[in-house]
Amino acid sequence: MSNNKKYVIEVNHLSKLYDLGIIGSHTLRESIDRSWQRYRNRAVQLAPPSPFTGRQGPFPNSMWALKDVSFNVEYGEIIGVIGRNGCGKSTLLKILSRITEPTSGTALIRGRISSLLEVGTGFHGELSGRENIYLNGAILGMRRKEIDKHLEQIVEFSEIGKYIDTPVKRYSSGMYVRLAFAVAAHLNQQVLMIDEVLAVGDHAFQQKCLEKTRRMAGTGRTILFVSHDIDAVASLCHKCIYMEDGEIVEIGKPSEVIPLYTQAKKAA
Amino acid sequence: MLRRNKKHISEYEILISAKPGFSLPNVRELWEYRDLLFLFVQREFISKYRQTVLGPLWYIIQPLLLSGIFTVVFGNIAQLPTDGVPPILFYLCGLATWGYFGQSFEGAANSLVLNAHLMSKVYFPRVIAPLSAIASKFMMFFIQFSLFMVCYFYFKFFTQVGAHLHFTNTIFMVPYLFLIAICLSLGAGLLMAAATAKYRDLIHMIGFMIQLWMYATPIIFPATEFPPRWRFLIFINPMATVVEGVRLAFLGQGYWTNKCLFAASAISFVVLILGLLAFAKTEKNFIDTV
Numbered sequence: 001m002s003n004n005k006k007y008v009i010e011v012n013h014l015s016k017l018y019d020l021g022i023i024g025s026h027t028l029r030e031s032i033d034r035s036w037q038r039y040r041n042r043a044v045q046l047a048p049p050s051p052f053t054g055r056q057g058p059f060p061n062s063m064w065a066l067k068d069v070s071f072n073v074e075y076g077e078i079i080g081v082i083g084r085n086g087c088g089k090s091t092l093l094k095i096l097s098r099i100t101e102p103t104s105g106t107a108l109i110r111g112r113i114s115s116l117l118e119v120g121t122g123f124h125g126e127l128s129g130r131e132n133i134y135l136n137g138a139i140l141g142m143r144r145k146e147i148d149k150h151l152e153q154i155v156e157f158s159e160i161g162k163y164i165d166t167p168v169k170r171y172s173s174g175m176y177v178r179l180a181f182a183v184a185a186h187l188n189q190q191v192l193m194i195d196e197v198l199a200v201g202d203h204a205f206q207q208k209c210l211e212k213t214r215r216m217a218g219t220g221r222t223i224l225f226v227s228h229d230i231d232a233v234a235s236l237c238h239k240c241i242y243m244e245d246g247e248i249v250e251i252g253k254p255s256e257v258i259p260l261y262t263q264a265k266k267a268a
Numbered sequence: 269m270l271r272r273n274k275k276h277i278s279e280y281e282i283l284i285s286a287k288p289g290f291s292l293p294n295v296r297e298l299w300e301y302r303d304l305l306f307l308f309v310q311r312e313f314i315s316k317y318r319q320t321v322l323g324p325l326w327y328i329i330q331p332l333l334l335s336g337i338f339t340v341v342f343g344n345i346a347q348l349p350t351d352g353v354p355p356i357l358f359y360l361c362g363l364a365t366w367g368y369f370g371q372s373f374e375g376a377a378n379s380l381v382l383n384a385h386l387m388s389k390v391y392f393p394r395v396i397a398p399l400s401a402i403a404s405k406f407m408m409f410f411i412q413f414s415l416f417m418v419c420y421f422y423f424k425f426f427t428q429v430g431a432h433l434h435f436t437n438t439i440f441m442v443p444y445l446f447l448i449a450i451c452l453s454l455g456a457g458l459l460m461a462a463a464t465a466k467y468r469d470l471i472h473m474i475g476f477m478i479q480l481w482m483y484a485t486p487i488i489f490p491a492t493e494f495p496p497r498w499r500f501l502i503f504i505n506p507m508a509t510v511v512e513g514v515r516l517a518f519l520g521q522g523y524w525t526n527k528c529l530f531a532a533s534a535i536s537f538v539v540l541i542l543g544l545l546a547f548a549k550t551e552k553n554f555i556d557t558v
Contacts, residue, residue: 018556094555098284098391101552107284114390121389126315135311138304139390167318190280 111190375401376457458543
């Protein structure tokens with residue numbers, strides 16, 4: 001791994017093997033059998049994928065969700081990740097946000113990282129808006145003191161106003177989204193991952209979120225942005241990663257990469 | 269051209285890679301997430317009693333009802349002895365102690381599956397979930413134990429049998445006994461959580477296991493009911509030592525040997541380590557299978 005401090009994220013040959021068969025009912029015996037085979041074939045399993053086998057993994061019923069992905073991200077960049085459903089975008093984000101482990105390869109992240117993968121994750125219906133700000137902030141890795149400092153800004157940004165002490169189960173979905181984004185937007189984390197969250201809320205609020213995202217990047221924060229919204233990616237991102245079948249097809253300026261994606265989509 | 273702000277370039281580094289083998293939780297990281305632990309406890313407490321009329325009063329009603337039932341069924345009908353202690357006190361003492369353990373164990377065992385929706389979206393040290401499940405039961409224990417103390421002083425000063433009730437020196441061991449209960453419930457809960465993440469069937473077993481375990485613990489009977497030759501079998505279960513010890517401390521009646529204490533400590537410690545290892549192994553990729 002290079003020691004280039006210029007990059008905030010360094011992804012090196014990252015791969016993730018999914019075992020499709022393991023979901024569902026497995027008997028104990030099968031499970032023991034599998035573990036034993038795994039153990040004997042450990043070298044095979046942890047070996048990086050071969051470039052010639054497509055998505056098929058080394059075992060029957062296994063598949064590479066992510067295949068030998070490498071890229072670097074500089075400080076303050078907004079990187080858009082585009083690709084069709086099932087191309088590995090979300091798996092990539094899940095690995096980078098440490099929700100699941102890669103099968104092989106490494107990723108180095110310099111700075112505290114937080115992910116905003118779905119709106120309202122970690123909100124609890126019975127708790128009030130205010131209590132949820134604290135809970136959600138803590139889940140995203142903030143300390144109470146930090147949240148205290150930003151509480152007013154968060155409430156203001158969310159436009160919740162006097163309903164802040166109402167249990168969030170009585171909120172409209174729009175209020176829910178606004179509050180969730182407001183918390184995430186005031187995180188102190190240096191790296192932020194956003195997955196399709198802007199697809200909700202009304203148009204005016206979406207614009208506000210995009211503007212906020214742009215400003216966050218302006219202050220040296222690095223953002224990884226996964227979206228199907230090509231326009232948002234085009235207007236927001238400095239760089240774009242186009243993925244297909246678990247592999248990176250192209251990395252570059254959005255103006256160059258996005259046409260590749262739209263063409264491929266038309267052809268399919 | 270991008271503007272770069274030097275202060276955002278931190279020394280904080282995270283290396284993500286496949287980590288085969290076993291590991292123990294990173295204490296420093298847990299400390300950084302202590303606020304989350306606290307907020308999880310708060311969440312559990314608030315969400316449980318908001319929109320209930322009686323609120324935390326349920327903590328008092330439950331053991332009282334159960335002790336009443338035990339008194340009728342095991343005391344009056346089955347005529348199990350209670351070491352000369354008023355049955356209701358005898359059961360309340362055992363139930364308060366056991367209640368903490370059982371609830372902690374159940375909470376920890378369910379913590380992975382209950383929080384799966386959260387864990388599939390955000391990273392935080394996974395062990396925070398079972399830890400908070402255990403911490404959130406402190407309040408319940410405190411209330412139930414207060415109930416026991418209230419009943420205790422009632423019996424001591426207003427009834428004939430009260431003269432036999434007295435604290436013993438074992439009272440100084442009570443904090444240690446609770447440490448054993450906490451370690452054991454965490455360890456066993458983590459083992460169970462790791463197992464349920466893989467075999468969902470086991471969720472249905474948890475309640476049953478707790479019930480069986482409760483009857484194996486001397487709550488409705490004193491350990492001295494067992495012939496000395498076979499008594500050690502009961503004390504393989506560290507909770508037997510804990511319950512007997514607490515009873516000896518507050519009621520003046522209970523079976524207590526250093527051998528039992530040593531065995532309980534050792535067994536709980538081993539279970540805790542096994543639990544932590546199994547949990548760490550499971551947490552890495554369990555989100556792929558739920």
